[in-house]
Amino acid sequence: MSFILVTGGAGYIGSHVVKELLQKGYQPIVYDNLDTGHREAVREAPLIEGDLADGEKLRETFQTYSIKAVIHFAASCLVEESVEHPLKYFKNNLSNSIQLLEVMEEFQVNQIVFSSSAAVYGEPLEIPISEEHPSAPTNPYGETKWMFEQILQRSSKAGRVRYISLRYFNAAGADPEGDLGEDHSPETHLIPLVLRAAFFGKPISIFGTDYDTPDGTCIRDYIHVTDLAHGHLLALQRLESGRDSGIYNLGNGKGFSVREVIQVAERVTGEKINILESPRRPGDPSCLIASSEKIRKELGWRPRYPELERMIQTAWNWHRSQFKAMSRMPD
Ligand code: UFG
Numbered sequence: 001m002s003f004i005l006v007t008g009g010a011g012y013i014g015s016h017v018v019k020e021l022l023q024k025g026y027q028p029i030v031y032d033n034l035d036t037g038h039r040e041a042v043r044e045a046p047l048i049e050g051d052l053a054d055g056e057k058l059r060e061t062f063q064t065y066s067i068k069a070v071i072h073f074a075a076s077c078l079v080e081e082s083v084e085h086p087l088k089y090f091k092n093n094l095s096n097s098i099q100l101l102e103v104m105e106e107f108q109v110n111q112i113v114f115s116s117s118a119a120v121y122g123e124p125l126e127i128p129i130s131e132e133h134p135s136a137p138t139n140p141y142g143e144t145k146w147m148f149e150q151i152l153q154r155s156s157k158a159g160r161v162r163y164i165s166l167r168y169f170n171a172a173g174a175d176p177e178g179d180l181g182e183d184h185s186p187e188t189h190l191i192p193l194v195l196r197a198a199f200f201g202k203p204i205s206i207f208g209t210d211y212d213t214p215d216g217t218c219i220r221d222y223i224h225v226t227d228l229a230h231g232h233l234l235a236l237q238r239l240e241s242g243r244d245s246g247i248y249n250l251g252n253g254k255g256f257s258v259r260e261v262i263q264v265a266e267r268v269t270g271e272k273i274n275i276l277e278s279p280r281r282p283g284d285p286s287c288l289i290a291s292s293e294k295i296r297k298e299l300g301w302r303p304r305y306p307e308l309e310r311m312i313q314t315a316w317n318w319h320r321s322q323f324k325a326m327s328r329m330p331d
Pocket of ligand 1: 190
């Protein structure tokens with residue numbers, strides 16, 4: 001039996017991908033240090049609690065399981081933290097990822113799907129952003145994602161690896177069956193914070209109301225996490241079919257402002273959400289919208305849940321069940 005190693009498979013996007021893999025008849029194994037991931041998010045796949053920095057454990061995993069491909073999520077992913085602690089990011093996201101490639105090479109595993117980010121583009125020069133848009137990341141997080149893409153490109157040119165890098169825009173929503181959802185601590189993302197505000201009756205801060213956008217707030221391209229997960233399956237299948245490596249955006253090609261997200265959340269939850277107009281968050285681009293034409297054309301990707309309302313509804317279903325079990329708003 002061959003396995004798909006999913007590093008960071010106990011995290012938000014990783015756990016949804018594991019579910020999708022199982023549904024499609026693959027055998028995932030999760031490798032996660034549970035620093036930000038959750039044991040409960042891994043139900044039917046073996047979980048190896050390990051860090052990518054632990055070369056011995058990683059080798060042992062490759063020795064124990066016959067691994068045919070890797071989907072690599074494990075990373076630190078807080079933009080602000082990356083500015084304050086750049087070394088943590090270069091170590092976790094770059095050195096550890098290089099070690100993963102080395103071990104893959106030792107065990108002759110040469111297929112990898114990499115979790116990249118819209119953060120590789122930095123401040124966009126044009127909208128929508130295609131894969132040809134120049135990369136000028138504005139923070140260490142984005143830099144580590146971009147640098148690892150360069151490493152993959154070089155390694156692939158040398159015939160060492162075949163890869164697909166997926167540049168996500170704003171992942172949102174939760175498993176429509178209610179099994180999985182987004183659980184970060186601390187939480188920094190807009191939609192989960194808006195839903196907390198709705199449930200606990202606390203205000204949500206809008207970071208910046210003076211952007212050059214129709215309502216003055218930042219615009220983002222939200223993509224349902226299940227649609228993201230499906231993109232990984234298509235990427236894996238492409239590698240399995242022996243075709244070329246490549247880089248693909250994953251977004252819906254439609255932008256929503258922070259105020260629009262709050263309005264949709266009010267409709268979904270039936271709650272009035274109080275807002276606090278706050279200063280800009282450093283480093284936030286005013287508008288990020290993807291062109292996902294390439295992945296549509298080359299991999300046949302189509303979103304099943306492109307409506308923001310559906311993303312927020314699935315997130316609300318999951319968050320509400322979590323909030324009900326809490327006596328106060330989480331930090
Ligand atoms: N926002 C608020 N209030 C909040 C939280 C967020 O107004 O309490 C705003 C942000 O300023 C931003 C938008 O809501 O304009 C979305 O913010 P998120 O933090 O949800 O998402 P980001 O667009 O900042 O981050 C996403 C990914 C990151 C990735 C980054 C790249 O989640 O992993 O895009 O730019 F690095």
